[in-house]
Amino acid sequence: MFCLFFYSHHRTEFGDAEIKRVFYFLTISKGCDYELIKNTKVKSIAKALTLIDFLSKYSNGVNLNEISENLNMSKSTVSDILSTLKDFSYVEQSTVRGKYKLGIRLFEIGNIVKGNMDIHNIAVSYIEEIVKEMKETVHLAILDDGDVLYIDKREANNEFKIVSQIGARLPAHCTAVGKVLLAALSDDEIEHIVERKGLPKKTENTITNINTLFLEISKIREKGYAIDNEEIISNLKCVAAPIKNHEGKVIAALSISCVKNGVYEEKFARAIKKITETTNIISKKMGMSSMNM
Numbered sequence: 483m484f485c486l487f488f489y490s491h492h493r494t495e496f497g498d499a500e501i502k503r504v505f506y507f508l509t510i511s512k513g514c515d516y517e518l519i520k521n522t523k524v525k526s527i528a529k530a531l532t533l534i535d536f537l538s539k540y541s542n543g544v545n546l547n548e549i550s551e552n553l554n555m556s557k558s559t560v561s562d563i564l565s566t567l568k569d570f571s572y573v574e575q576s577t578v579r580g581k582y583k584l585g586i587r588l589f590e591i592g593n594i595v596k597g598n599m600d601i602h603n604i605a606v607s608y609i610e611e612i613v614k615e616m617k618e619t620v621h622l623a624i625l626d627d628g629d630v631l632y633i634d635k636r637e638a639n640n641e642f643k644i645v646s647q648i649g650a651r652l653p654a655h656c657t658a659v660g661k662v663l664l665a666a667l668s669d670d671e672i673e674h675i676v677e678r679k680g681l682p683k684k685t686e687n688t689i690t691n692i693n694t695l696f697l698e699i700s701k702i703r704e705k706g707y708a709i710d711n712e713e714i715i716s717n718l719k720c721v722a723a724p725i726k727n728h729e730g731k732v733i734a735a736l737s738i739s740c741v742k743n744g745v746y747e748e749k750f751a752r753a754i755k756k757i758t759e760t761t762n763i764i765s766k767k768m769g770m771s772s773m774n775m
Contacts, residue, residue, distance in 0.1 A: 529555065530563050534584065537573065543581030601725060601734050602633055604767045608760050609636050612738060616753060619644050619739045621722075625663040628675035630654050633734070644718065644739055652714065655681050655695055656688045658722035659735040662708035665699045666724060666732035672699065684714045707758055710737075717742050721754050723761040728769030736761050 654660030
């Protein structure tokens with residue numbers, strides 16, 4: 483769980499090769515591999531990950547001496563790492579016996595990861611159904627650090643191919659999935675994202691003014707779905723609707739992309755109906771009640 487969190491937040495900082503080397507520590511069953519630590523540039527992180535992996539084997543906790551002996555680390559080093567991990571709630575210490583065990587923050591992060599995986603598992607069959615019926619490309623995406631992050635993509639067998647891929651990131655303001663995800667945030671959160679990311683122009687139809695963006699967001703909140711009207715790719719119109727969890731919180735968005743041609747208007751109207759119906763079904767599968775729709 484920690485490794486997934488670390489990777490998502492630090493992949494650009496250290497590089498994939500270094501991160502993968504650090505992740506290997508999570509496969510160590512006993513002790514501490516000094517050769518790996520020696521060859522890892524971010525040694526403090528490597529040691530912290532090794533310690534977290536060790537604690538995961540002791541649900542009732544373990545004391546400082548046992549950790550030090552099993553990992554062949556000095557008590558002072560272990561104590562410093564534990565202190566830092568405690569500050570961030572990755573580790574907690576019993577007030578009675580002084581034993582250390584994994585903290586609540588790892589549970590929270592694990593649930594986030596699990597939640598995203600559940601979305602994908604539940605949505606897959608519905609995505610395939612849409613592609614088969616509409617014969618258009620479907621995307622499943624989440625909002626990550628103010629960007630759209632695609633976690634699934636299914637293409638129809640037609641001539642028009644959309645240049646996107648799973649794991650790719652795009653600006654939120656010029657995509658249907660992005661705008662519907664932004665609409666679930668507060669106005670202050672949207673302003674903060676725009677301040678950091680800007681509103682880069684991709685086509686002649688891209689929204690590049692924050693006041694115009696807020697007008698669009700208002701319409702999305704009212705209708706319950708968002709439209710990308712050739713705002714990122716010319717000749718391509720997309721519609722997206724939100725997926726909610728059991729608390730009624732928007733956690734992802736699903737979209738259908740339609741190529742603008744002679745019959746697209748009728749097809750796009752069907753796409754709007756299909757995407758809103760499907761996301762409502764998926765949301766219910768995620769535990770959302772009718773009160774939160």
